[in-house]
Amino acid sequence: MAQYSRISGSVGLITLKNPPVNALSAAVRQGIVDTVEKALCDPQVKSVVICGQDGVFCGGADVKEFEKSMSGPPLIPMIHSIECATKPMVAAIEGSALGGGLELALGCHYRIAHSKARLGLPEVTLGLLPAAGGSQRLPRLIGVPAALDLITTGRHVTAAEALQLGIVDQVTDHKTVDAAVKFALSVAGKPLDARRISTYPCPVVTDLDALFEDVMQKVRQSARGAIAPIACVQAVRAAATLPYTRGMEREKELMATLFTSGQARALQYNFFAQRAVGKWRMPSGARWDTSTPRPVHKVAVIGLGTMGRGIAVALAQAGLPVVTVEAQEKQLMEAKRVMSDMLKRGAKRRGVAPPLDKISYSSNIQDLADVDLVIEAVFEDMDLKKKVFLQLSAVCKPGTLLCTNTSGLDVDQLASQTRNPELVVGMHFFAPAHVMKLLEVVYGPRSSPQAVATAMQLGKKMGKISVAVGNCRGFVGNRMLKLYTEQASFLLEEGATPDLVDRAIEEFGFPMGVFRMSDLSGLDIGWRVRKEMKLAVPGQSARIREGRRYSPLGDLLCEQGRFGQKTGRGWYRYNKPGDRVAHSDPWLHHFLEEYRAQHGLVARRIDQQEILERCLYPMINEGFRILQDGIAAGPEDIDVIYVFGYGWPRHCGGPMFYASMVGLEKVLERLEHYYQAHPDVPYLQPCSLLRRLVAIGSPPVQKWREVIKNLHSQL
Numbered sequence: 001m002a003q004y005s006r007i008s009g010s011v012g013l014i015t016l017k018n019p020p021v022n023a024l025s026a027a028v029r030q031g032i033v034d035t036v037e038k039a040l041c042d043p044q045v046k047s048v049v050i051c052g053q054d055g056v057f058c059g060g061a062d063v064k065e066f067e068k069s070m071s072g073p074p075l076i077p078m079i080h081s082i083e084c085a086t087k088p089m090v091a092a093i094e095g096s097a098l099g100g101g102l103e104l105a106l107g108c109h110y111r112i113a114h115s116k117a118r119l120g121l122p123e124v125t126l127g128l129l130p131a132a133g134g135s136q137r138l139p140r141l142i143g144v145p146a147a148l149d150l151i152t153t154g155r156h157v158t159a160a161e162a163l164q165l166g167i168v169d170q171v172t173d174h175k176t177v178d179a180a181v182k183f184a185l186s187v188a189g190k191p192l193d194a195r196r197i198s199t200y201p202c203p204v205v206t207d208l209d210a211l212f213e214d215v216m217q218k219v220r221q222s223a224r225g226a227i228a229p230i231a232c233v234q235a236v237r238a239a240a241t242l243p244y245t246r247g248m249e250r251e252k253e254l255m256a257t258l259f260t261s262g263q264a265r266a267l268q269y270n271f272f273a274q275r276a277v278g279k280w281r282m283p284s285g286a287r288w289d290t291s292t293p294r295p296v297h298k299v300a301v302i303g304l305g306t307m308g309r310g311i312a313v314a315l316a317q318a319g320l321p322v323v324t325v326e327a328q329e330k331q332l333m334e335a336k337r338v339m340s341d342m343l344k345r346g347a348k349r350r351g352v353a354p355p356l357d358k359i360s361y362s363s364n365i366q367d368l369a370d371v372d373l374v375i376e377a378v379f380e381d382m383d384l385k386k387k388v389f390l391q392l393s394a395v396c397k398p399g400t401l402l403c404t405n406t407s408g409l410d411v412d413q414l415a416s417q418t419r420n421p422e423l424v425v426g427m428h429f430f431a432p433a434h435v436m437k438l439l440e441v442v443y444g445p446r447s448s449p450q451a452v453a454t455a456m457q458l459g460k461k462m463g464k465i466s467v468a469v470g471n472c473r474g475f476v477g478n479r480m481l482k483l484y485t486e487q488a489s490f491l492l493e494e495g496a497t498p499d500l501v502d503r504a505i506e507e508f509g510f511p512m513g514v515f516r517m518s519d520l521s522g523l524d525i526g527w528r529v530r531k532e533m534k535l536a537v538p539g540q541s542a543r544i545r546e547g548r549r550y551s552p553l554g555d556l557l558c559e560q561g562r563f564g565q566k567t568g569r570g571w572y573r574y575n576k577p578g579d580r581v582a583h584s585d586p587w588l589h590h591f592l593e594e595y596r597a598q599h600g601l602v603a604r605r606i607d608q609q610e611i612l613e614r615c616l617y618p619m620i621n622e623g624f625r626i627l628q629d630g631i632a633a634g635p636e637d638i639d640v641i642y643v644f645g646y647g648w649p650r651h652c653g654g655p656m657f658y659a660s661m662v663g664l665e666k667v668l669e670r671l672e673h674y675y676q677a678h679p680d681v682p683y684l685q686p687c688s689l690l691r692r693l694v695a696i697g698s699p700p701v702q703k704w705r706e707v708i709k710n711l712h713s714q715l
């Protein structure tokens with residue numbers, strides 16, 4: 001839909017109307033075609049302004065339409081006819097001009113932006129390229145290097161940067177449409193030949209081959225198997241080397257391969273999944289749109305280890321006053337120094353003043369009497385956390401929300417220490433907490449919807465993608481991760497090496513393999529938990545514990561003081577403690593051989609396919625159990641957690657989406673196969689939800705919620 005009116009006597013005003021982001025649906029495209037024609041045929045009209053309603057120019061093509069067969073006028077000729085118009089066309093950009101929205105603006109002869117507007121070609125993040133002329137017009141307008149940067153990263157630029165780059169002609173702090181109309185009046189009747197970007201030659205680049213080789217290498221390195229960034233580079237190369245019409249053909253050709261790819265489907269699924277997790281619901285029926293968060297004006301963080309420091313910094317960066325409490329004076333002083341540096345570095349990056357005054361430091365828990373919300377981030381020890389919750393419950397004013405930053409401990413046990421268990425939730429941050437985007441908000445059986453709503457809103461304010469999940473050991477992320485790491489150890493017992501397993505995982509697209517990751521986070525953390533659970537017993541190497549297969553490999557390494565990077569030895573060897581470059585370690589290979597000999601295990605050749613299936617399918621199976629248990633409300637929650645918290649390659653959608661792409665029948669068949677081969681690993685047994693989905697014909701992932709709902713209503 002687009003509305004046409006005439007203002008200031010001679011300016012035709014076209015307003016895109018498709019809330020919330022004025023996406024270019026078939027109806028909007030039809031509206032634009034019709035209203036442009038009207039404006040061009042109206043003899044009173046000397047120039048035209050195109051704007052979007054409600055302060056948003058246009059969020060691009062309507063991504064929901066990509067799943068259906070396309071109807072309505074196509075974008076490319078529509079934009080072409082705007083560029084060919086004989087009356088000046090001016091884009092009035094407020095809010096966002098993204099993807100097809102910016103391409104539409106590039107088809108106009110002039111662009112006026114509000115100072116708060118954001119512009120960009122983020123198609124690459126959806127597995128696509130700017131295929132309505134964006135890959136051909138932008139390099140012609142701003143040069144090849146700048147266009148490559150914007151198109152391959154998909155980053156949004158501010159109006160100020162857009163002006164500097166030459167994407168927009170004017171930036172205004174006032175009403176954008178008024179400024180655009182004034183501008184349109186001033187250019188009426190002026191020649192337009194020099195304003196049609198498609199006619200520009202691409203600015204010459206010295207040593208084009210070297211530039212593209214360099215960019216392609218960088219993109220291949222950071223893309224980790226994603227195809228869209230590579231196609232984006234190829235499209236820009238076409239702009240730099242071919243006439244416009246041939247460049248457009250190349251753009252179309254490249255888009256055709258991306259458009260139907262699994263990666264594009266995965267990335268678009270993930271785009272909507274990120275938005276779906278904000279619409280949380282609890283098994284009780286409480287939901288995001290019926291639960292009002294409590295106001296949070298002042299926050300506290302208790303415990304200033306690595307996690308507490310990161311959380312406090314993220315809170316201060318979000319503009320919240322934070323009281324931090326650390327019982328040990330020495331640790332408090334050290335934390336203050338490190339956190340001030342973190343705030344200064346962050347502020348420098350963002351070009352703002354460091355919010356040092358937002359954080360106050362104390363060693364006295366009594367200083368938390370007036371805060372609205374506390375995040376406890378002391379050592380991961382249930383007894384210690386219980387003690388802290390007991391104290392907090394006595395010190396804090398009534399109504400204070402008490403949150404625990406735990407990676408898997410029982411939130412309900414902590415709630416039971418307090419006067420108001422309904423005000424207790426888990427906030428599981430990921431390290432480094434001021435950088436990582438993910439937050440698991442964990443509700444216990446007694447957490448109130450209001451407490452969940454408050455934690456979710458705080459997460460949003462901190463710039464996190466927050467996912468509400470139920471309370472169980474490890475919540476969603478770590479519950480699934482446990483099986484992944486355990487399977488990786490089993491593979492070592494059977495003949496693999498850390499390098500072999502990590503290579504397979506990294507080629508799949510994870511930034512780091514399972515053993516490299518374990519060395520980075522420290523083997524001792526899991527060891528301590530296993531010792532607490534009485535699973536790990538020093539000096540013991542039995543391979544069956546509590547009636548099921550157990551790999552003591554990690555425990556045995558810890559007994560040798562091999563804790564990973566921090567000790568310079570772990571699954572790999574490092575040149576010195578704290579070093580980050582992992583080297584294959586002959587000692588470890590010898591250790592594995594001895595271990596296998598001791599247990600009568602014969603090493604066999606393990607291929608990449610088996611490594612992936614053994615590491616990923618049990619996780620996926622556990623994901624189905626998590627859905628079945630109602631710990632996560634839908635597959636989107638699990639997938640968002642894995643993409644943003646655990647490095648699951650975004651172009652594979654997330655573990656549950658990946659399962660649907662592989663085919664649920666295949667996942668089921670392989671799990672059955674592995675369970676038969678390893679009956680002492682109970683979690684390999686396929687979960688009944690997976691069986692059920694296969695039995696009803698493997699519906700697409702978007703339909704699983706319905707199946708789960710029916711399953712729960714039958715129980």
Ligand SMILES: CCCCCCCCCCCCC[C@H](O)CC(=O)SCCNC(=O)CCNC(=O)[C@H](O)C(C)(C)COP(=O)(O)OP(=O)(O)OC[C@H]1O[C@@H](n2cnc3c(N)ncnc32)[C@H](O)[C@@H]1OP(=O)(O)O
Binds near residue numbers: 020058060100122276
């Ligand atoms: C054989 C095969 C032949 C192949 C040839 C096919 C040729 C096809 C030709 C296509 C031509 C290509 C055109 C173009 O190059 C492609 C594109 O434009 S792709 C889209 C690019 N745009 C984006 O990526 C922007 C995405 N949106 C955002 O970043 C943000 O939404 C925003 C605009 C910055 C606004 O942010 P917020 O205010 O925070 O709001 P939300 O993000 O929560 O969004 C609100 C609401 O809107 C929905 N939504 C947003 N953008 C779109 C969109 N582009 N399409 C559809 N829906 C969109 C979002 O999901 C939210 O929905 P809700 O959750 O409320 O239901």
